[in-house]
Amino acid sequence: MEINTREKTDVIIFDIEGEIRRSDITDVTLHQLVKDQLDAGKRNILLNFQNVDFIDSFGVGEILASYISTHNLGGKLKIAKISKKLYLVFQVTMLTKVLEIFDAEEVALESFFKDQ
Amino acid sequence: MAKNLLNRILSRFVEIKPGEEVIASLLFLYLFLIMFPYYIIKPYRDAKYLIELTSARLPYAYLLTALFMGFFVHFYTKLQVRIQRRVLIISSVTFFALTCLLSRWLFDQELSWMPLAFWVWANTFIVVLVTQFWILVNDVFNPREVKRLIGFFGSGGLLGGILGGVLTGLLGRDMPDIVLIIASGLLILSIFVVNHIFIWHRKKSAPSDQVGHKHRETGEEQVKVGFIDCFNTVRKNYYLKLLAGVVTLTFIVSTFIDWQSKTVIDIRIERMDEKLEFFGYFHAALLVIPFLISILMSSNILKRYGIRVTLLLFPLVLLLCIFGIGYWPEVFVFALAIKAGDKSLSFSINQYVRELLYIPISPELKYKAKVFIDMFLNRFAKGIGALILLFLVYVYLPPENWQWDWRDKVQLVSIIGVIFIGAWLLLNIKVSKEYTNIVKQKLEMKWDRGDRVVAEKMDVDYTKLVFDTIESRNRSSVLYAMHLFDLIKQDKLTPEVKKLISYKADERKVSSLGGLFESGEITLVPEMDDMLSEEVLDKEVKEIMSLDVYQEVMKGYIDKVLVDKTDDTETSKMELAKAIGLMESHSPLAQKLEELLEDESPEVSKYAIESAARLKRREHVPALIYKLHNPLTREDACTALEKYGERIVGTLSDYLRDYDEDFGLRREVASVLARIPIQDSADFLAWELAEDDGDMDPELIDALDRIRSRKPDIQVQEEVIKTKIFKEIKKYYQILIKFYDQKSKAKKPKISEKLSENLAASMMNVFKLLGLIYPHEDIFRAYQNIRTGTKDSVDYAVELLDNILPKQIRDIVFPLIEELHLEERVKRCRTLLKTFPKV
Numbered sequence: 001m002e003i004n005t006r007e008k009t010d011v012i013i014f015d016i017e018g019e020i021r022r023s024d025i026t027d028v029t030l031h032q033l034v035k036d037q038l039d040a041g042k043r044n045i046l047l048n049f050q051n052v053d054f055i056d057s058f059g060v061g062e063i064l065a066s067y068i069s070t071h072n073l074g075g076k077l078k079i080a081k082i083s084k085k086l087y088l089v090f091q092v093t094m095l096t097k098v099l100e101i102f103d104a105e106e107v108a109l110e111s112f113f114k115d116q
Numbered sequence: 117m118a119k120n121l122l123n124r125i126l127s128r129f130v131e132i133k134p135g136e137e138v139i140a141s142l143l144f145l146y147l148f149l150i151m152f153p154y155y156i157i158k159p160y161r162d163a164k165y166l167i168e169l170t171s172a173r174l175p176y177a178y179l180l181t182a183l184f185m186g187f188f189v190h191f192y193t194k195l196q197v198r199i200q201r202r203v204l205i206i207s208s209v210t211f212f213a214l215t216c217l218l219s220r221w222l223f224d225q226e227l228s229w230m231p232l233a234f235w236v237w238a239n240t241f242i243v244v245l246v247t248q249f250w251i252l253v254n255d256v257f258n259p260r261e262v263k264r265l266i267g268f269f270g271s272g273g274l275l276g277g278i279l280g281g282v283l284t285g286l287l288g289r290d291m292p293d294i295v296l297i298i299a300s301g302l303l304i305l306s307i308f309v310v311n312h313i314f315i316w317h318r319k320k321s322a323p324s325d326q327v328g329h330k331h332r333e334t335g336e337e338q339v340k341v342g343f344i345d346c347f348n349t350v351r352k353n354y355y356l357k358l359l360a361g362v363v364t365l366t367f368i369v370s371t372f373i374d375w376q377s378k379t380v381i382d383i384r385i386e387r388m389d390e391k392l393e394f395f396g397y398f399h400a401a402l403l404v405i406p407f408l409i410s411i412l413m414s415s416n417i418l419k420r421y422g423i424r425v426t427l428l429l430f431p432l433v434l435l436l437c438i439f440g441i442g443y444w445p446e447v448f449v450f451a452l453a454i455k456a457g458d459k460s461l462s463f464s465i466n467q468y469v470r471e472l473l474y475i476p477i478s479p480e481l482k483y484k485a486k487v488f489i490d491m492f493l494n495r496f497a498k499g500i501g502a503l504i505l506l507f508l509v510y511v512y513l514p515p516e517n518w519q520w521d522w523r524d525k526v527q528l529v530s531i532i533g534v535i536f537i538g539a540w541l542l543l544n545i546k547v548s549k550e551y552t553n554i555v556k557q558k559l560e561m562k563w564d565r566g567d568r569v570v571a572e573k574m575d576v577d578y579t580k581l582v583f584d585t586i587e588s589r590n591r592s593s594v595l596y597a598m599h600l601f602d603l604i605k606q607d608k609l610t611p612e613v614k615k616l617i618s619y620k621a622d623e624r625k626v627s628s629l630g631g632l633f634e635s636g637e638i639t640l641v642p643e644m645d646d647m648l649s650e651e652v653l654d655k656e657v658k659e660i661m662s663l664d665v666y667q668e669v670m671k672g673y674i675d676k677v678l679v680d681k682t683d684d685t686e687t688s689k690m691e692l693a694k695a696i697g698l699m700e701s702h703s704p705l706a707q708k709l710e711e712l713l714e715d716e717s718p719e720v721s722k723y724a725i726e727s728a729a730r731l732k733r734r735e736h737v738p739a740l741i742y743k744l745h746n747p748l749t750r751e752d753a754c755t756a757l758e759k760y761g762e763r764i765v766g767t768l769s770d771y772l773r774d775y776d777e778d779f780g781l782r783r784e785v786a787s788v789l790a791r792i793p794i795q796d797s798a799d800f801l802a803w804e805l806a807e808d809d810g811d812m813d814p815e816l817i818d819a820l821d822r823i824r825s826r827k828p829d830i831q832v833q834e835e836v837i838k839t840k841i842f843k844e845i846k847k848y849y850q851i852l853i854k855f856y857d858q859k860s861k862a863k864k865p866k867i868s869e870k871l872s873e874n875l876a877a878s879m880m881n882v883f884k885l886l887g888l889i890y891p892h893e894d895i896f897r898a899y900q901n902i903r904t905g906t907k908d909s910v911d912y913a914v915e916l917l918d919n920i921l922p923k924q925i926r927d928i929v930f931p932l933i934e935e936l937h938l939e940e941r942v943k944r945c946r947t948l949l950k951t952f953p954k955v
Contacts, residue, residue, distance in 0.1 A: 021587075022718045022748050029747045041873050056587045057580035058722070061751040064570055071566030073880075074904060089586065092612055093579035098570055 001025065003033060011044040011112050012037045013105070017051040020059030030059075034066040034077070043075030044112045048105060050081035060095070067099060076100075076115055080108040130268040133935075140265055142313045143253060144272035149306035150245045151273040153299035154238075155280025155403070157216065159288065159395030160295055161238045162378070164223070164231045166391055171375070171382035175502040175509065177235045178371055182499020184236050185243065189492040192244070193343040196487075202314045205248050206307055212241045213303035220296040239495065247490040250471050254482060256317060260911035262475055263418055266468040274403045281400025288392035346488035349481055355554055356485045358547045359473060363489050364497040365540035366466070369434060371501025372533045373458045376441055376526050380451035383522065398452070405460035422918055423469055424548040428541060430466040433457050435537045442530025445523040473547065476554040476912070504532065552919045558912040561893075562900040565825050577755075578608055594691045598698065605654055661699045670695075674708050689720040697727025706731050713739040718748040725749060729756035737764055741771055744784035754784070758791040765792055769800035773807070783815045790819035793826045799833075806836040813840070814881060821884040824892045832888040838925075841885045842953055845928050848878040849945040849952075856942040879903075879932060886929070890920050902933050910935065928952070 001018040014033065018024060034045055045066070055063070063079075070077040078100040082090070090096050102108035122137040132140060165177060196204050215237065222230050253262065253269060284295055350356040385394050418426055437454040444450050474482050509525050570576065585599035603609040660666055677688045693712045696705055712724035713736060725743060728736040737760065743753035757764060771777055771785045786804075789797040798820060805816045817840070823830055855871040880899070887895035898913040905913065914933055918926060931944040 022722060025718075025748055032747065039873065041869075041876065054587070055583065057583045058718075058748065058751075060576075060580055060583050064576065065751060068566030068570060071563060071569060074563050074900060089582060093582050094574040095579060097573040 003030065005033065005037075007042075009109060009113075010042075011046050011109055012042045013046045013048055015048045015051070019053050020055040020062060022056060022058035025058075030062040031065040031069070035069055038069055038073055038075065043070070043073060045070055045075065045077040046105070046108050046112075047077070047079045048081055049079055049083070049086070052083070052086070054086065060093075063095075063099070076112060078102065078108050078111065080105045126268075131264045132268075136261070136265070139256060139313070139316055140268060142309055142316060143249075143256075143269050146252075146306060146309045146313060147249055147269055147273035148276035149302055149309060150242075150249060151276035152280040153216070153302040154242050154245075155277040155399050156284050156295045156299040156302075157238050157241065159281065159284045159392055159399055161231075161235050162395045163288075163391035165235055166378065166382050167387075168228075168231045171379045172509075174375055174378060175505040177232060178375075178498045178502030179506070180232060181236050181239045182495045182497075182502065185240065185492055185495035188240055189346075189487065190343040192491065193346060193487055202310075205252075205310050208244050208248060209303055209307050209310065212245065213300045213307075216241075216296055216300040216303065220293070220300075243491050243495060247486060250474075250490070251483065251486055252313065253471065254474060254486075255479070258475065258908050258911045260914055262472060263915075266418075266471060270468060277403040278400045281396050281398070281403060284396030285393050285400060286396070288396045289389045343488070343492075346484040346492075349484040350488050353481065353485075355477070355547075355550045356481070356489075358543060358550055359470075359485070360489050360493055361543045362540065362547055363470070363493055364500070365536055365543060366430075366462070367494045367497035368501040368504070369431075369438075369533055369536050369540065370458055370462065371498045371505065372529050372536075373434065373438065373454050375505055376438075376529055377451045377455035379522055379526060380441075380445070380448060384448055384451075398455075399459075402456050402459040405456060417465060418468065418472070419918075420923060423472060423551060424545075424919065426465055426469050427544040427548050430461045431537050431540045431544065433461055435534065435541075438530050438533040438537065442527045442533075445526040473551055476551065476558055476915075505529065508532065548919075552916065555912055555916045555919065556894060556897065559897045559901045559905075559909060559916060561897055562904055565822065567822065568825065578606065581606075581608070582613060592687050592691055595687070595694060598691070598694050601653070601657065601698070657698060658700070661695075662703065667703065667705055670705055671708075674705065678708070678711055686717050686720060689715060689717065690723045693720055693723035693727055697723070697730040699731075701731045701733060706733060709733075709736060710739060713743070718746070721746075721749045722752050725752040725756045729759040732760055734764075737767055741768070741781070741785065744781055744788070745778065750784060754788050754791065757788045762792055762794050762796065765789065765794065765796045765800065768792075769796075769804075772800060772804050779811070783812060786812065786815045786819040790822040793823040793830065795830055798823050798830045802833045802836050805840060806833070810843075813844075814877070817881050817884045817888075820888050821892075824888055825896070828892045834889050837885055837889045841882065841925065842928070844878060844882050844885060845932070846949070846952055848875065848882065848932060849949050851875050851878060852945055853942055853949075856938060859938075882929065882932065886921070886925070894920055907935065924953075 001016065001020055001024045003017075004015045006013050006015070014030070016030070020030065030047075037045060047063070047066075067077045080102045081104065082101055087096075087101065090099070090101065100108075100111065102111065120134075120137065122141065123132060123134060126132045126137050126140065130140070165174070169177075199207070219230075219234055219237065223234070253266075257265065280299075283298065287295055350360050381391075381394070385391050417429070434454075434457055437450075437457040441447075441450040441454045474486060477485065508528055581599060581602055585596065585603065588595035588599055600609065603613065674692055677685050677692060689712060693709065696703075696709050696712070699706055709724055709727055709731070712720055713728060715721055715724065721743060725740060728740055737757070740753050740756050743749040744757075757768070768785050768789050772782055772789065774782070786801060789801055801816050801820050801823070805813065805820070808816065820832055824832070851871055851874050855868060855875060858868045858871060883895055883899040887899075894916060898916050901909040901913040910933070914930065917929065917933070921929065928948060931941060931948060936944070
């Protein structure tokens with residue numbers, strides 16, 4: 001798994017590539033990267049899943065831990081460009097009740113502004 | 117920051133902010149120009165009435181005023197529906213100015229009913245104009261602003277009253293007939309001031325305005341309603357009913373006091389000119405005390421003691437006075453003292469507190485309530501007081517009975533007064549409690565704790581199981597079967613899940629979940645639930661696993677897999693780890709889990725951790741705790757330890773307090789304790805917070821905060837937390853001063869940025885700590901609104917904190933949160949640091 005970070009209109013975007021799996025983690029976890037941004041005062045986080053093929057239960061844990069840390073500080077964590085298969089799993093497991101998921105990055109970015 | 121001249125002058129007397137000086141001065145002047153003529157009219161009214169109708173007939177005046185006000189308010193509410201606020205106020209002032217002149221002429225006609233009619237007119241005058249004034253104040257300012265400025269506005273009225281009284285005293289003996297003409301002239305002057313207030317308010321209510329005010333829609337756009345609607349508004353609202361009760365009792369007691377003092381004065385002073393002179397000076401003198409209280413003490417008393425204590429002050433003083441006059445009715449000083457006590461506090465502190473109590477109510481409700489309570493109910497209460505007096509004076513102690521003289525009557529009224537004051541005190545306590553609730557409702561809860569949201573909205577274990585099931589399909593049919601078995605056991609293998617987990621991403625693209633489920637092409641999940649029921653399946657698996665022969669055969673297999681150190685055995689170990697979790701806790705094979713827990717592969721560890729959580733064997737706890745080290749197994753280990761529950765709290769606290777242990781591990785242990793929200797967890801965390809040198813404070817505070825957010829009834833040692841609050845606030849002050857120094861030097865923006873982050877973190881810690889010993893939800897609500905709210909919601913948040921925090925804490929917390937310029941905030945922090953409580 002590879003994660004690249006960029007910032008767009010006060011939103012931190014994590015472009016994730018590969019699979020978020022326990023066996024795929026190298027040095028830092030997604031949650032740690034999110035926490036670093038929160039410590040730096042950032043409150044709007046977008047996870048770009050365009051190149052994410054699959055996640056395992058560890059990946060779910062990472063996403064939820066990131067969501068909790070962001071939410072506890074009054075921030076927002078959202079997901080964009082998730083694959084249809086993954087979206088189905090998110091729906092069945094009710095992850096969609098907690099996480100805001102968008103088809104396109106622009107729509108997701110706009111939603112952060114609407115929240116403010 | 118450059119301040120204008122008016123601001124500099126006013127700042128000496130009142131805590132005024134830039135942009136407020138003009139409107140505050142206009143409102144000061146407006147009340148001054150209402151009270152000046154009223155305190156000319158009032159002595160004239162009293163003297164005329166006592167001379168021509170005597171104090172014995174005073175209850176009739178109170179009663180007639182009450183009846184008249186009933187009709188008048190009905191008429192007034194209809195009028196205000198049709199007329200704009202601005203026109204209504206200006207017309208009212210004009211009406212009273214002209215009728216004041218008319219009264220002067222009517223008195224010359226020596227009509228016998230005129231003193232009574234003038235009494236009623238004078239009361240209507242003050243009720244209408246003062247109510248209109250406070251409605252205007254309520255429209256322009258929010259509670260925090262009013263709290264700062266109320267003493268200033270009030271002192272304008274008191275100053276006017278004093279001057280009016282003194283002028284009447286001076287002219288009373290020689291030129292009594294001219295006073296009403298002066299009063300009329302002053303009222304006409306006030307029209308110009310009112311007009312300016314509306315012009316100012318309209319300008320400032322523009323959307324671009326930066327000085328936020330509460331109700332931009334004031335003036336012409338205000339809600340206008342009839343009397344019945346006003347009455348129903350109060351009747352249907354618990355808080356307004358309490359307020360109405362307080363006002364009723366206040367005015368009943370005030371009627372008793374007025375009658376008692378005037379009865380004594382009527383006997384002591386006989387002539388009209390002497391009475392007019394006396395009342396002029398007396399009323400002026402009565403106002404000097406509240407004037408001084410307003411200028412010097414009102415805001416301070418309110419800020420220092422809050423609404424709750426201040427509300428009790430007035431009835432308690434009156435209780436003492438009414439007891440005094442009851443015990444020594446012949447002492448003239450008591451007649452003066454009781455009236456002085458009543459008027460001085462009712463015009464200062466009581467008036468301000470009452471106005472503050474209205475402020476958190478929505479503008480629509482407030483307007484209706486004020487019309488009913490302040491215009492009708494207070495006079496109606498005087499009517500009730502008059503009826504009680506009539507009963508006591510004419511029926512209970514009839515005048516024809518020679519045994520009873522005025523002293524007995526004054527004493528009896530005192531006894532009844534004490535009973536009413538008792539009820540009034542109780543209602544005040546109830547009102548102040550309800551006030552805090554109303555302020556709270558003004559503050560929106562902007563977000564809940566993330567962990568609570570997740571726990572409420574989804575089943576994390578089930579979610580992970582679904583993902584694991586999907587993931588295991590291509591890895592191992594054994595693991596896949598065991599996951600399916602788990603889903604069946606939990607009754608979660610619904611047709612949707614069944615179809616979902618058997619769906620292959622690359623087989624076809626689906627446009628929706630519905631489409632997928634309707635396809636009917638999926639046959640990859642074995643139809644187990646058709647063959648066996650959940651109970652039967654569970655029972656059969658358990659029976660097989662508990663067979664001695666199974667245990668023996670499996671032992672051999674497990675040993676073989678564990679000995680093999682090649683990578684190929686990873687999947688086998690995962691299967692084993694999962695299978696052990698399906699066995700009974702006392703099963704001999706469960707011991708093998710320890711080795712699997714220590715396996716290097718995070719995948720194997722994950723399954724071993726899950727199985728440990730199912731078996732809950734104590735010997736696995738140390739291994740699970742050490743799994744907290746690794747970010748790949750941390751979350752699973754946390755969840756597993758949480759499932760052990762309260763029986764491992766002691767063990768966890770041992771790790772927490774072991775300073776030889778890794779710092780990161782101790783931090784994670786604190787987070788596990790937070791997931792077991794019991795009193796012991798809170799006690800151990802607080803204990804550690806007291807002992808710790810500060811490195812782990814954020815984690816310990818967050819853990820305690822998490823516990824309190826889930827279980828607000830859990831108590832945390834107050835002394836420990838207070839000490840930490842002092843330390844954290846001191847730290848905040850120091851960071852703020854550094855930040856200010858960095859900023860003013862305009863150097864090293866990165867350092868400023870870092871300091872700014874530290875300030876935000878420190879502020880959050882302060883509030884989390886406050887939430888540990890004061891109502892958690894209220895503190896959390898206040899914090900969120902302070903951090904992200906508008907100017908008004910910040911003010912309401914500060915008001916809420918003002919009502920729930922003790923003075924000692926308020927004094928050091930408020931400089932952090934009150935709306936101040938950075939320079940002034942730093943100045944305050946520097947001052948406070950010099951006298952900061954030692955911890």
